[in-house]
Amino acid sequence: MEEKMEPVSRREGIALLAGFALAAAHQYLFYGNGFGVSVPIFVILFYLYIYVFAKGRLRRPITWFDWLAFAAVLLLSMTFVLFANPLFFALNLLALPCLILLHTTYLLDSERRSWSDPRLIIGALDHLIPQCLRHFGTVFALAGSLTFRKLEEGRRKMLGKVLIGLAFSMPLLMIVISLLSSADGRFDRILTAIPDWLSRHITWEDGLFRLIWIILLGILLFGYLWGFVNPWRYEPQTGANGGNGVPPGGGVDEKIDIRFDPVITATVLISVNIVYLAFVSLQFTYLFGAWRGVLPEGSTYAEYARSGFLELVAVTAINFAILIGTLVFGGEAGTLLRRLNRAMLYILVVCSCIMLVSAYTRLVLYEQAYGYTYIRFLVHAFMIFLGVLLLCAGLRIRYEAVPLGKCFIVIGLVAYVAVNYANMDRFIAAKNIEHYADEGRIDSSYLTGLSADALPMLLSFSREHAPDLNRELRERWQHLRVDDRGWPGFNAAKHRALQALKQK
Structure with missing residues (x-):
């Protein structure tokens, strides 16, 4: 080219x-x-x-x-x-x-x-x-x-004279400054303070590194x-045969249009939906009955909450991939086949939502038994995000004009910003404090590992209810008292944490 x-x-x-x-x-x-x-x-x-x-x-x-x-x-x-x-x-x-x-x-x-x-x-x-x-x-x-070599002749001569004048003035300045420093001690201290300040704040290696950084x-x-x-x-380059870049074979690259055969798509959807409907109908009594004590025979709350959670989330993600693949790459079909595939997609969305809610319920039960962590919070957020995407895909089944790609980009961008501003550490601390009020126990080793976002709340709680946790938190965050970062590194969460540490 x-x-x-x-x-x-x-x-x-x-x-x-x-x-x-x-x-x-x-x-x-x-x-x-x-x-x-x-x-x-x-x-x-x-x-x-x-x-x-x-x-x-x-x-x-x-x-x-x-x-x-x-x-x-x-x-x-x-x-x-x-x-x-x-x-x-x-x-x-x-x-x-x-x-x-x-x-x-x-x-x-x-x-x-x-x-x-x-x-x-x-x-x-x-x-x-x-x-x-x-x-x-x-x-x-x-x-x-921009160098002086490109300057006009008159300006070049003037610049040369200025440089000569500076060269002659340097020894004279050294003599004058020496005499003035001897005459006035305060003047001497001011001059001495300048290189002292520079040596304290910028060393030769430091200055060179900054200069290279800037350049x-x-x-x-x-x-x-x-x-x-x-x-x-x-x-575009001209082709070897003197043409305008067309390959020697004479053909022009055509856009590859990948489409799934509607009959194959219908077969796949019917097969998976039969399995999902059987799963939902047989287990519907305890998919959502755990809150009322309706559990599979021989299962405790903890075992129920733990069993099958990841599998349900994985199956929901697979269903989502099937749904998007069918909507984006589905081939042209007749009226009857198109309606059948659309009905199968609706069933797929409903079954996926049921499985997602079931997994969400199991996770809530597990958190009530064992407390809250980063992973559990993020899985919560992911399931909510996946649920919104499923609803968006469901709308696309009914309204073909819905732009899935743009919807997913906007939802993903908004969701990522929202989860950043959810203050995960503070939320986890608050939920674990509630768990302590209900169960009478708290995971001190995990809570001390939370970030400064949660420190004020944890210190306030531990002063009255968990002296050991209070001591561990103060030891863990003692370095904040000697943090000497400049104002560009100011962080509001760490500032609030430092103020909380100062309280007895």
Whole structure:
């Protein structure tokens, strides 16, 4: 392929300098400070940088999804300020940059793809690596154009005279400063304090590392920006036979359309539905009767709650895959066969929902017996999420115009942000405290491992009811008292935890 790029304009210089300024802000916010309020500040600065220099590339008009994605980015960035859960901290370190990459590609890419188009991922990767790296040459071209060698003859001579004047003034300044320092002790202390402050805060190795950080990140930020402003365009090569790129065989690649035969689909659906209907009808009495004490013969509550839970969730996920595969890849069929398949899909959705509710019930029973943990909370969230997707797929059976892909993207984005803001640690702590009130026992070893989000509640509870837990919590979080991170690393959850630790 041949690659063409528009001529370099004078506007790049300002964008490059702004990129270095943004990189300088990045190293100031994050170097030695960790992640906290620094994250949303940098995200806002990054979007401002993109908007100022690439606003001409923004797709018009701005839609509701653009604002939804931007709100999701801001809300996820704020989780580094508001919460301290280590699991979501790690997930968001990956999810936030990926979401920003996809969002900016959707807004600025010249292809103007739909936000539900899977090729948007390919476009994002293209801008992240090839488009960004190809503009490294633009950076070096700009660096050459900004040197004094490109200045006019008169300005070059003036710059030379200034440098000569500075060279002559250096020994004179050393003598004058030495005399003034001897004459006034306060002046001498001020001058001495400057290198002392620098040596305490920035060492030679530290300063070099910061400089390299700024240069490399500034180049990358500019390259990423300019990949949208002035993208490299691909043009098809002519074929070896002198044609326009058509393969020698003479055929043009056709889009492969995968469709399931409706008769095969009906057979599969009828087979699995017979099994599911038999399962539901035979066990319906105790699928939902556990609350009233109706259990399988010889089973305790704990055994019932534990048995079959994962299997039910797995079967529901398989049913969901069958449902989506049939809706997306189902072939054309006659009226009778189409109605039959639709009825089978409805039965599949109903049976899946029954199994999902059964699994949910078993998990609730298990939590009432053994308490609440991260895994159990996340499984709860996943089952609710899967249930919403099933309902959405059920609507798609009735209304073919329902865009499944777009619905799933929006639901997934909203669900991920919601589970971040559910404050999982605090919820688990509250439920385990309720469990203590009912059962009289609490898992101290697990609760001490929760994040700072739950610490104020646990300290308040343990002061009166669990002195051993209170002591363990204070030992576990003693390091918060000596945390010397700067203001960019401020985290509201850890601040509240520190204030709780100070209370006796």
